[in-house]
Amino acid sequence: MKEATPLDVALHNLRLELDPDSGYIRWAPDNPKHPRNWPLARKVYDIGIIILLECYTTAISTSGSAAARWSQERLDISITLAQFMFVSTYLLGQALGNVVFPPYSECFGRKKLYVASTVAYSGLCAMIGAVDSPAAAVVGRYLTGVLSSIPTVIIVGSMEDIFNAKARIWTMLPYIGVAQIGVSLGPVMSAYITQAFGWPWIFYIAAIVTAAISILLLTIKESRPSLLLSREVENLRIETGIDSLQALNHDKPPDWQTFVSNKLGTALGIIYLFTEALPHIYEDMGLNQEQSSLPFFALGFASIFNIPGRIIDHQAAKKKDKGEHLASPEYKLKGLTFAAPVLALGLWWFAWTIPPGFKLAIVLNGYLADSYLSYSSSVFAAVGLTRAVMSAMFPLFAPPMFEALGSNIAVSVLAAAMTVFSLFPFLFQRYGAWLRARSKFAQHSIQVYKENTVENDGS
Secondary structure (H helix, E strand, O other): OOOOOHHHHHHHHHOEEEOOOOOOEEEOOOOOOOHHHOOHHHHHHHHHHHHHHHHHHHHHHHOHHHHHHHHHHHHOOOHHHHHHHHHHHHHHHHHHHHHHHHHHHHHHOOHHHHHHHHHHHHHHHHHHHHOOOHHHHHHHHHHHHHHHHHHHHHHHHHHHHHOOHHHHHHHHHHHHHHHHHHHHHHHHHHHHHHHHHOOHHHHHHHHHHHHHHHHHHOOOOOOOHHHHHHHHHHHHHHHHOOOOOOEOOOOOOOOHHHHHHHHHHOOOHHHHHHHHHHHHHHHHOOOOOOHHHOOHHHHHHHHHHHHHHHHHHHHHHHOOOOOOOOOOHHHHHHHHHHHHHHHHHHHHHHHOOOOOOOOOHHHHHHHHHHHHHHHHHHHHHHHHHHHHHHHHHHHHHHHHHHHHHHHHHHHHHHHHHHHHHOOHHHHHHHHHHHHHHOOHHHHHHHHHHHHHOOOOOOO
8 A cells, every 4th residue: 555645644634635637736625625625504504695785775876766766855956866876876886896706706705895895885985975975975986886796607617616506506596695685675675764864874875784794794704715825735835845836726816917818808787777767657646756666565575486496497407417527507598588578568567557647586596507607797797787787778778768758658668678688598508509519708707617616405
């Protein structure tokens, strides 16, 4: 029997392995420091705090419409300018953050971004409430929008770090559900806060809440497996004295010039339209400004209808092979083929039940996470960028569109667009695998996943 070398002993102690093909160091499947092997309580705690952050920043995002309406007179500006200041600038800032932060998190880690962005978000919210100036509102809302993109897009990567594909079927449910509650909570919360204390208190309270969340974020752990592996290999070098040891790490942090020149290149608008349109519709039906915000709760509670879809996905995942082959992401699109037509039908129904004078994101997020695995944050950034830009535009044209066309015709335009969109899930379910097979980035994602990730069925 071959005598164990000091390197063999150190590898065993640190639960690491030497990759026979490359000679680099990789995770041992049972390494307790790999995020997939963390205790369930730790996983739930960390993701729960990030979901809480995403929920509240989403609520502050959709609070912008109410803040615009109430601040219009105080700042002596038009309603269109107020909507641009408090809604569009926030979402345009989010569009920028969607491009910049995901690749950063994949190179340099998740936790520091969560903590630093939330602290800065808190300070900027306090400034928006305190400084009685349109310029301060524009700058503050734009920068908070940039920072809000961190939980919105990076949480998908954090979930992929911690949970395997089967467990993500269920972790996506509370994430999307709570985020949807945040969307519906914002207009309601802001309407009642403004009536009781004045619109600046929307942002004072936001500053207090996010400051508390930033303290909680200090207690979560870094989850990026490649970054944690690099730290473990550094400990291995110290223990063995072998400075040439390298981690099997495709995400090795580059210098800043390389990061800026290369990494950044890989990097629900309807809801925001309704934040402007719905209050006016229900005010025309006789409700006051606070009461007209209450229908947004229906958008939040509708997430409960995602549960049957998660049960179907879970049963489908159990039937997949447990060998080398990854489960095809296309099976998750079945829910979208149902939800998209239902949303179109709901819009048509709403359009023609207005008196005269199923959540899609959960399926899409799961599909992207399974398609691009370790790089899901960067891929989700493209979706976030499109969503943020469209969401920034919708509140600006919503008032003139509803005024010119009337509520029935205006919502019918949305319903017609959604009807056309309903065809795309069927096309992706049929041709998605063919498209992914021709994507070099998708194939690279699978290679990195196999080399750096351990599977834990107990996730």
